[in-house]
Amino acid sequence: MSVEFDRKIHDTLADANLQLAVYTATGRLKDKRIQVTAAGVLPDYQELRTQANAIKKHVIDNLDHYLEEFERNVESHGGKVVYCKDATDVSDFVLDLAKRRGSRLIVKSKSMTTEEVDLNERLAHHGLESVETDLGEYILQLAHERPYHIVAPALHKTRYDVADLFTKELGVARETVPEKLTLIARGVLREKFLKADIGISGANFLIADSGAVAIIENEGNVRLTTSAPKIHIAVAGIEKVIPRAQDLAVFLKLLARSATGQLVSVYTSFLAGPRRAGEVDGPEEFYVVLLDNGRTKLLPDRSKRESLYCIRCGACLNACPVYRKIGGHSFPWVYSGPIGAIITPQFMGVSHEPGLPFASSLCGACGEVCPVKIDIPKILLELRGDVRKSEAREGLNRIEKLAFRIFAWVMTHPRIYEMAGRMAASIAPTGDGKWIRSVPAPMSVGPLKAWLSERDMPPLPPKSFREMWRNR
Amino acid sequence: MSRDNILHKVRTALGRSAGQAVADPPPVRLRVPEIAMEDRIALMRSRVEALAGKTARVPTMEAAREFVAGAIAGKTAVASNAPYLVECGISSLPGVRTGIREVGELTAVCAQVDIGITSADYALCDTGTLVMIASPAEGRLVSLLPPAHIAVVPRERILTGLDELFTILPDPAAQTSSMVLITGPSQTADIEQILIRGVHGPGQVTVVIVG
Amino acid sequence: MGKRVSLFVTCMVDQLFPKVGMAMADVLERLGYRVDFPEEQTCCGQPAYNSGYHAEARIVARHFLKTFEASEAIVVPSGSCTAMVTHHFKDLFTKEPETLALVHAMEKKVHEFATFLTDVAGVEDVGARMDDVVTFHDGCHALRELGIQSAPRRLLARVKGLELREMVPSEECCGFGGTFAVKFAELSGAMARTKIDAIVGTGANTVVSLDPSCLMQIQGALSRAGLHVRTMHLAEVLASR
Ligand code: SF4
Numbered sequence A: 001m002s003v004e005f006d007r008k009i010h011d012t013l014a015d016a017n018l019q020l021a022v023y024t025a026t027g028r029l030k031d032k033r034i035q036v037t038a039a040g041v042l043p044d045y046q047e048l049r050t051q052a053n054a055i056k057k058h059v060i061d062n063l064d065h066y067l068e069e070f071e072r073n074v075e076s077h078g079g080k081v082v083y084c085k086d087a088t089d090v091s092d093f094v095l096d097l098a099k100r101r102g103s104r105l106i107v108k109s110k111s112m113t114t115e116e117v118d119l120n121e122r123l124a125h126h127g128l129e130s131v132e133t134d135l136g137e138y139i140l141q142l143a144h145e146r147p148y149h150i151v152a153p154a155l156h157k158t159r160y161d162v163a164d165l166f167t168k169e170l171g172v173a174r175e176t177v178p179e180k181l182t183l184i185a186r187g188v189l190r191e192k193f194l195k196a197d198i199g200i201s202g203a204n205f206l207i208a209d210s211g212a213v214a215i216i217e218n219e220g221n222v223r224l225t226t227s228a229p230k231i232h233i234a235v236a237g238i239e240k241v242i243p244r245a246q247d248l249a250v251f252l253k254l255l256a257r258s259a260t261g262q263l264v265s266v267y268t269s270f271l272a273g274p275r276r277a278g279e280v281d282g283p284e285e286f287y288v289v290l291l292d293n294g295r296t297k298l299l300p301d302r303s304k305r306e307s308l309y310c311i312r313c314g315a316c317l318n319a320c321p322v323y324r325k326i327g328g329h330s331f332p333w334v335y336s337g338p339i340g341a342i343i344t345p346q347f348m349g350v351s352h353e354p355g356l357p358f359a360s361s362l363c364g365a366c367g368e369v370c371p372v373k374i375d376i377p378k379i380l381l382e383l384r385g386d387v388r389k390s391e392a393r394e395g396l397n398r399i400e401k402l403a404f405r406i407f408a409w410v411m412t413h414p415r416i417y418e419m420a421g422r423m424a425a426s427i428a429p430t431g432d433g434k435w436i437r438s439v440p441a442p443m444s445v446g447p448l449k450a451w452l453s454e455r456d457m458p459p460l461p462p463k464s465f466r467e468m469w470r471n472r
Numbered sequence B: 001m002s003r004d005n006i007l008h009k010v011r012t013a014l015g016r017s018a019g020q021a022v023a024d025p026p027p028v029r030l031r032v033p034e035i036a037m038e039d040r041i042a043l044m045r046s047r048v049e050a051l052a053g054k055t056a057r058v059p060t061m062e063a064a065r066e067f068v069a070g071a072i073a074g075k076t077a078v079a080s081n082a083p084y085l086v087e088c089g090i091s092s093l094p095g096v097r098t099g100i101r102e103v104g105e106l107t108a109v110c111a112q113v114d115i116g117i118t119s120a121d122y123a124l125c126d127t128g129t130l131v132m133i134a135s136p137a138e139g140r141l142v143s144l145l146p147p148a149h150i151a152v153v154p155r156e157r158i159l160t161g162l163d164e165l166f167t168i169l170p171d172p173a174a175q176t177s178s179m180v181l182i183t184g185p186s187q188t189a190d191i192e193q194i195l196i197r198g199v200h201g202p203g204q205v206t207v208v209i210v211g
Numbered sequence C: 001m002g003k004r005v006s007l008f009v010t011c012m013v014d015q016l017f018p019k020v021g022m023a024m025a026d027v028l029e030r031l032g033y034r035v036d037f038p039e040e041q042t043c044c045g046q047p048a049y050n051s052g053y054h055a056e057a058r059i060v061a062r063h064f065l066k067t068f069e070a071s072e073a074i075v076v077p078s079g080s081c082t083a084m085v086t087h088h089f090k091d092l093f094t095k096e097p098e099t100l101a102l103v104h105a106m107e108k109k110v111h112e113f114a115t116f117l118t119d120v121a122g123v124e125d126v127g128a129r130m131d132d133v134v135t136f137h138d139g140c141h142a143l144r145e146l147g148i149q150s151a152p153r154r155l156l157a158r159v160k161g162l163e164l165r166e167m168v169p170s171e172e173c174c175g176f177g178g179t180f181a182v183k184f185a186e187l188s189g190a191m192a193r194t195k196i197d198a199i200v201g202t203g204a205n206t207v208v209s210l211d212p213s214c215l216m217q218i219q220g221a222l223s224r225a226g227l228h229v230r231t232m233h234l235a236e237v238l239a240s241r
Helices: A002-013 A017-039 A045-061 A063-076 A087-103 A112-116 A119-125 A137-144 A159-170 A178-195 A221-227 A245-260 A302-310 A315-319 A337-348 A365-370 A375-393 A400-412 A414-427 A445-450 A465-471 B001-016 B038-051 B061-072 B083-088 B105-111 B163-166 C010-015 C018-030 C046-050 C055-069 C078-093 C097-109 C112-119 C140-145 C150-157 C186-202 C212-224 C232-239
Strands: A080-084 A106-108 A129-132 A198-201 A206-209 A214-217 A231-237 A267-271 A285-290 B054-058 B078-081 B114-120 B122-124 B128-135 B148-154 B178-182 B204-209 C004-007 C033-038 C075-077 C111-114 C129-136 C161-163 C206-209 C230-233
Touching: A017 A245, A045 A063, A045 A245, A063 A285, A063 B001, A080 A087, A080 B001, A087 A119, A087 A198, A087 A231, A087 A285, A106 A119, A106 A178, A112 A119, A112 A231, A112 C112, A119 A129, A129 A137, A129 A245, A137 A178, A137 A365, A137 A465, A137 C046, A159 A178, A159 C078, A178 A221, A206 A245, A214 A221, A214 A231, A214 A245, A214 B204, A214 C140, A221 A267, A221 C004, A245 A267, A245 B001, A245 B128, A245 B163, A302 A337, A302 B105, A315 A337, A315 A365, A315 C097, A337 A365, A337 A375, A365 A375, A365 C140, A365 C150, A375 A400, A375 C046, A375 C078, A414 C010, A465 B178, A465 C018, B001 B148, B038 B054, B038 B204, B054 B061, B061 B083, B061 B114, B061 B148, B061 B204, B078 B105, B083 B148, B083 C111, B083 C230, B122 B163, B128 C055, B204 C018, C010 C018, C010 C212, C018 C033, C018 C232, C046 C078, C055 C078, C075 C078, C075 C112, C078 C097, C078 C111, C097 C111, C111 C112, C112 C150, C112 C232, C129 C150, C129 C186, C150 C161, C150 C232, C186 C212, C206 C212, C206 C232, C212 C230, C230 C232
Parallel strands: A080 A285, A106 A129, A106 A198, A198 A231, A231 A285, B054 B204, B078 B114, B114 B148, B148 B204, C004 C033, C004 C075, C075 C111, C129 C161, C129 C206, C206 C230
Antiparallel strands: A206 A214, A214 A267, A267 B178, B122 B128, B128 B178
8 A cells, every 4th residue: 555545544534524524425425325216216226227237238348339330320410439549639639629620718517537637737738728617626626626526526625615715716705605606606607608619528328329428417517518619529438338329218217316316317418419400509510539548458357347337426435434434535546436446456557556456345335336236346356366466576565475375374274273373362461351452562563553553352262162162 | 540549459358350240239128107197297297396496287378378478577588499389379478589590699698588488399207307309499508598497398298207208219319419308407516515506507497387 | 863054163253252153053053953063164265365365265265165065054153254155255266167166066055144044944033032232233245245134133033132223324334344454444443433333322232243353343443432332243142041
């Protein structure tokens, strides 16, 4: 585990206000999800999950086929598909288009995919103004922070934080009432929408048979981003494709429920190409950027490729007792929580943050709520194995490796195992049968010290089970 | 060039070759329940109202016009080019701008007025959703830019839900560049999870069911 | 003549909580089972597996398979160790078809203690009595991997004098997680404190669970916080008279 990861976890745990904010917010989202997926409300919830999983499996197993079908159909509606291998590809494409069209101002709606490639920073670097329009993302853009949560990006900010930020960055009078803060943002952003040359959105689904993208939201900023400017660019990972528009009936029911506990989100935009002849409004140009950025690295392994089924609902974050303690910014990359813990090592390589797959009690709450049934705990276990393999290659962590070799040897030699156990018992403090708070300094090292830093330990019993069994 | 590179990587990783056929995807799963019209109307209304939207049920097209006239009294409004609004006589109500076909003008008007009036191609009763299909008759901005949105929907357009919608419209892209599902007023909960309506889209949505 | 069952008491019960194993044997014998204890047994290999040492886990798993090959039914006082055998052994041996066949045969024979009683023995009332107010902690692996939720509650409901008060939430992890508890000690401790808040909120005197490891974490945190709530394995409750 890196020092930085450790420090961030420690800092978050030590911040009582943050602890309360994150725990409460995720708890609320978690409870709402439970309500709207209950058997009495959605009797076929489990069937929908099974279907969603089957569709995703089918698509990912045949991804090239569906990408090509999607591409053909987008182009048949007059749109264009642009494949990008990485961050530079994406920003080059946008910059080039902006230059050719003489565009200066870009409005953006929420997209985790563009966070991956730091699009705003890259555009700003070349003199393009790119404004986030989702309220939470806008707040974070002003604060120069990464999203704290895939669905509720500014979950860690209080109204007072937002008030300070608006006063400082927008030069407005300080307001602390959330309604008023929202109105301020609405005013500023409305201007931007009406002036913007390009709208960049994410996409929740790429629909192969229609050549359409589907985007889910509550605020209306996606609708504005995709209909006010003359150019709409949707940026999505290649894994977002689904075969048919009809499959949306399954995914839309699952996504909003899992994400925010709504039956459906306020707005679902199904967009297929630029404005057509006779239509009153809508963009004149329509592009879909299909991003790899490491996704193809996840495909070879049959079980880990499941990680690409994710529809970014955030349910696993809210269910995760670890996320609920360490928050989103402790994670080493833009994706946090259980999904972040399984995709970060696969996108960035396991040595990027070797501690990450281990930062889990493997409680399984994530897999239980995942609407597309990704077996997250199992993938974590596989990644732990991958970390060890990479350590072995690099000659790292030799002592632990040795310890587990010894463990395996002892556990396959029952006599030695018994002797070792009794030896430990003979030197361990007895605590007079009470739980033990501390041990003498020379013993207080390694795992024992770590255990005792938070909890008492049991006194070792005078006889092991096997001794008692023999004697009975 | 990234295109071929990425597709090649995908195929290599999956052990597939270019143009290789695929097995059928899992069968489409659409379940359309039977819900009587009166129950659909009641459900539609309760869903919209649960989201702090308003609903009204009026018996006739004339009554719809009267209702809308009352709702826009003293305010400015824009109506989409939906034939149904013309038939109801809503488009010709005093103070209603309509018949706009130029995008610049439409944007400017929608950004100014208090209320946008549209019909809807369908409504989905199990979620309280309006289905707006972009066409010469319905723009995208009328239901989006003004702070209030009124949708006038004849009752026979109320479907049971998403499954029925996608049964009727297996591929919406065949007829439109944009289908938007609207479920209640625009909302955000990005500051301390406090629900606030009308952040970017309309903060008020009124569904008028005719018949 | 009763049927035979073999105990797999787990290394943790063997070394740290032998009374749990004795209680389990006691309950089973009282139900008429002939209980044996294969002395070669040690551990299921989970610590190595969860730490990413799959080769080492495989070695220990093979030892388990050999030790219990002859047993007809194996009862385990831990949801987590049961799940290791019934849900994870197979992933260790995907490339060894012969061992995999042994694993699949083993999966059918290994039973978590509470569900062994309700589903195999078909009993809910084991004739226990314990005058106490208790709350039940769902161990994560018992709950989510084995789907055990009602069995322990049905068994507790039949214990005379016992009142069960559910904590909210009962299904949230206690923060143990094997080596996680020491690798991420501070985080694990914070999770344990959230758990004990839920426990204390019920006003119960005793926390019951199917997993000695959760109980060690919970008791350790309760004791550190100076709270006088005790922990008991379900077997100990059912062995009470
Ligand atoms: S992994 Fe599953 S639960 Fe987590 S965000 Fe993705 S789809 Fe949602």
